[in-house]
Amino acid sequence: MIQGLRPLAVAAAALSLAACAMLPQLSGKAPENVSPSSAAGPIPTKLSGYLSPAALDGAALLGPPPAEASLRGQADRAQYNETRSMAGSARWTQAIADNDIWAGGALKGYACAAGKEIGPKATPVLYQLLHRIELDVRTIGTPAKNHYGRLRPMIGDSQQICVPREDWMKTNASYPSGHAMVGWSWGLILSELEPAKADGLMAAGRAVGDSRVICGVHFQSDIEAGRTLASAMVARLHGDPEFQRDLAAARKELARAPAMSCPA
Structure with a gap:
């Protein structure tokens, strides 16, 4: 039995290494004044999204997350373990900033990619549209989260993650990733508005999801599911x-x- 399992373990490790290699390794200067808070919560608003919960059946569209003992499940866990070694790196610091999609590094990443200021003062209509899309992510993504109830990777594991551990993490399901949904949705919409900047805008959207794996608060398959549903x-x-x-x-x-320039 052990010999029969060894090829599975090797295959899972190979999948994990390939996934880790796909995560962008940023060589630029780490963001400044980044606080390791868990400020990923919604900002207060009286807005509502565009869609109703009946607009999409996320659970049916995605299907269940990988079983823990499957090759993909093993690869998910192996990648979580691998990315713990990134603590303290510039990419780790960026992941902390991306945790807060509004006031952290995420929204600025799109603005830099677009070469335009994006915010409540410079682009109030666009800012409101992005906010409403984030509300749609909760409307469409939460039922799928609740349906599958997948535990986050750090539950029951004491390795370092990039944000403080809080009680809500024990009950807020991991699959699909809401941050990945927001990041990919914003990338798609902004690429439609600025098609000549699509490469950079989609890279910014990808980075938001990748940051969740680096942080240790989501599995890679959670990110993939978030992008699919987005x-x-x-x-x-x-x-x-x-x-x-x-x-x-x-x-x-x-x-x-207004034009915006960011350091390379």
Whole structure:
């Protein structure tokens, strides 16, 4: 039996190493004034999203997460263990900043990629649109999270993660990743508004999800599921007239937004 399991373990390790190699290794200066808080919670708002919970069945679309004993499940765990060695690196610091998608490094990453200021003052229509999409992520993603109830990778494990451990992490499910959904959705929408900057904008969207693996608060398959569900959600949003109106207004607003330059 042990001999029969060895090829599975080798294959899982190979999958993990390949996944780790795909995570971008940033060589630039780490973000400054980054606090390791868990400030990933929603900002106060009276807004609502564009979609109703019935707009998409995320649980049915995604299917269940990998079983722990499967090759993908083993690769998920191996990658979690591998990425603990990134603690203290510039990429680890970036992952802390990306934890807060609004006030941290995430939104700034899109602005740098677009070469335009993005925020409540410079682009209020676009900022509101992005906020409403984040609310849609909760509407569409939460039922799938609750349906599958996958525990986060650090539950029952004492290795370092990039944010403080809090009680809500024990009950807030891991699959799919909400941060990955937001990151990918914003990348898709902003790439539509600035198609010439799509490479950088989608890279920024990918980084938000990758940061969750580096942080140790999600498995890689949680990130992949988040991106899949985000893609379906954005496609569904394009059938909503109100979203289409806001998107058209945001395109005009972004075209005249102040230029922004960021250090390489």
